[in-house]
Amino acid sequence: MQPLRIALAQLAPRLGDLEANLARHGALLGEARAGGAGLVVFPELGLTGYLLQDLAAEVSMRLDDPRLASLAAETAVLSAVVSFVEESADHRLFIAAALLEDGELRHVHRKVHLPTYGLFDERRFFAPGDMLRAVPSRLGVGVGLAVCEDFWHLSTPQLLALDGAQILVNVSSSPGRDLAATNEVGLGTAASWRTLMRTYAQLTTSFVVFCNRVGVDESFSFWGGSEVIGPTGALVAGAPLFEEGLFYADVDLADVRRERITLPLLRDERPELVAREWRRLIAERAGLAADATAEAGAVDGFDVAADVQRAGGGRG
Amino acid sequence: MTDHTLAMFVLPEELAIDTGVARKVVAAFIRGQLRQAGFERAVLGLSGGIDSGLVAYLVAEAIGAERLLCVLMPYRTSSPASRADAEEVVRRLGCASELVDISPMVDGYFGADGVAGAGGPEALEAPALRRGNLMARIRMAVLYDRSVTWRGLVVGTGNKTESLIGYTTLFGDSACAFNPIGDLYKSQVRQLAVAIGVPEAIIRKAPSADLWPGQTDESEAGFSYPELDRLLFWRIDKRRSIDEVVAKGFDRAMVERVDRMVAGAEFKRQVPPIAKLGPRTAGVDYLYPRRRPGSARS
Numbered sequence: 001m002q003p004l005r006i007a008l009a010q011l012a013p014r015l016g017d018l019e020a021n022l023a024r025h026g027a028l029l030g031e032a033r034a035g036g037a038g039l040v041v042f043p044e045l046g047l048t049g050y051l052l053q054d055l056a057a058e059v060s061m062r063l064d065d066p067r068l069a070s071l072a073a074e075t076a077v078l079s080a081v082v083s084f085v086e087e088s089a090d091h092r093l094f095i096a097a098a099l100l101e102d103g104e105l106r107h108v109h110r111k112v113h114l115p116t117y118g119l120f121d122e123r124r125f126f127a128p129g130d131m132l133r134a135v136p137s138r139l140g141v142g143v144g145l146a147v148c149e150d151f152w153h154l155s156t157p158q159l160l161a162l163d164g165a166q167i168l169v170n171v172s173s174s175p176g177r178d179l180a181a182t183n184e185v186g187l188g189t190a191a192s193w194r195t196l197m198r199t200y201a202q203l204t205t206s207f208v209v210f211c212n213r214v215g216v217d218e219s220f221s222f223w224g225g226s227e228v229i230g231p232t233g234a235l236v237a238g239a240p241l242f243e244e245g246l247f248y249a250d251v252d253l254a255d256v257r258r259e260r261i262t263l264p265l266l267r268d269e270r271p272e273l274v275a276r277e278w279r280r281l282i283a284e285r286a287g288l289a290a291d292a293t294a295e296a297g298a299v300d301g302f303d304v305a306a307d308v309q310r311a312g313g314g315r316g
Numbered sequence: 317m318t319d320h321t322l323a324m325f326v327l328p329e330e331l332a333i334d335t336g337v338a339r340k341v342v343a344a345f346i347r348g349q350l351r352q353a354g355f356e357r358a359v360l361g362l363s364g365g366i367d368s369g370l371v372a373y374l375v376a377e378a379i380g381a382e383r384l385l386c387v388l389m390p391y392r393t394s395s396p397a398s399r400a401d402a403e404e405v406v407r408r409l410g411c412a413s414e415l416v417d418i419s420p421m422v423d424g425y426f427g428a429d430g431v432a433g434a435g436g437p438e439a440l441e442a443p444a445l446r447r448g449n450l451m452a453r454i455r456m457a458v459l460y461d462r463s464v465t466w467r468g469l470v471v472g473t474g475n476k477t478e479s480l481i482g483y484t485t486l487f488g489d490s491a492c493a494f495n496p497i498g499d500l501y502k503s504q505v506r507q508l509a510v511a512i513g514v515p516e517a518i519i520r521k522a523p524s525a526d527l528w529p530g531q532t533d534e535s536e537a538g539f540s541y542p543e544l545d546r547l548l549f550w551r552i553d554k555r556r557s558i559d560e561v562v563a564k565g566f567d568r569a570m571v572e573r574v575d576r577m578v579a580g581a582e583f584k585r586q587v588p589p590i591a592k593l594g595p596r597t598a599g600v601d602y603l604y605p606r607r608r609p610g611s612a613r614s
Contacts, residue, residue, distance in 0.1 A: 014609075015352070015605055015607065015608060016605070016608040016609050017608075017609045051605050052605070053603040053604055053605060054602065054603050054604050055604060055605065055608055176337075176341060179333040179334050179337050179338050179341075180330075180332070180333060180334075181332040181333055181334050182332075183334065185334075185337070186333075186334025186336060186337035187334070187337050214344075215344070215348060216344055216345050216347075216348030216349070216352075217605065218605055218606060221341045221344055221345055221348075241337070241340070242340045242341065242344060
């Protein structure tokens, strides 16, 4: 039995108010510690709010920012994941998630996938991260950090699990939308995320910890619904939708071993095959290699001939 | 069509929403908008129709009826039934209300009984559309004045259907600090109104701008709300092409007419463009959230 109490800090950050949010994080860390938590997870951009636009540069912090060090100082015998705008030495702005442990900043993940479509405009204001790394933690298992949209790409949970993560942490600012009555729990966004998280937990035989914010930025209402999913894909504990609070999940980390012995999916992954096929696809899409499986008439990198040839019209 | 609401109106099944989730989202939205602006109270124009009636209920649910002021602003030809319906909402909610008769202001401009007003003799013959637009803008001006005396933000009451087809008056009924129902089609407004308990008489009656006796939205537009809502939903929310919605059974002439209405009203849904001249221009490359530290009224 390796018991761990995880605290999901499903809070509503104040948009652009770094000082208020820092204070709130500090208070919740204390509360979670008193509640027996060993890991406390805060949502994406919990220290700044989400819809920053040009405010991003005004609330950014360098990794050596004393305010970040003060927050880290509150993690003695505790692990915490916090998220903020990181400014690099060359003045790029990243959406960052940091693992704070035993008073130190252990690891920083820079959001790799920045949605810039539909209601999102992240790439306009932020630079994408270039690395995905699992890191060892004081919890005795590897931890993999991801931010929101990172989990809408299959490779993210897979790479983190193969790199040694047994706990996959996704911190999010997911705006709720699609209230069609046919949706599970009445919210399309929640239904999609629940499907993803259960699938990833099962396929990576890892714990998935999802912390999503609540509250309102402009038109967006963030839906919360933070969850912890076990390595069998079953829900351990979930927070309510739209309600602010600190919610706990008790897990047994030994479940990872049990599931990986029972279902050795990770053992049977074929990274060398995946890498080889990715390299082939990359070369074909760049026009650097002939596409052996393409139809006649297909442009470099596209397996199928263009619609215009097939249908005699349409997209030109 | 769902059964539980059939009695009062037609709800196309693809438009049915989870009203419990909608109420939670809208309540948090209303509280968030007020808090971020540094306000605790809200004011809205209550016509006696379903849109403003629903918004009054939603605001009362979010912040308490004691923080809501409903302003009734009839013109002398407005339907007495509308006013009675509005008064019933106020009575049931127990919120504050005020009656402002806009007749002197409207007549002061257009003139009355053959005597020209500030708009000159020509304005005596102004058609209903011009008169209706001025009424909407006068109501807006009254609401923004009451916003000061009540110390509350003006809450918008326009729905998604009328916004998309442009059945609104620019800087009139569409003017507001925030709008909780602007992303709900009329059919969804009705569904939510039933769920939250808006008086049945208001839900049942035919929607009307009440610009002249007997006017109804549907007779003026030439199609029913359920039909129009479904078409807009498939064309806009679900990105179906004209051919695809015609294949679903919509009349091609109606589809093309509605498309033109939507395109023609684009300007009503956007902030007016500013000529780009300087290094940083509001809305172009000076982009801030509406509210940030320091922007709330202290």
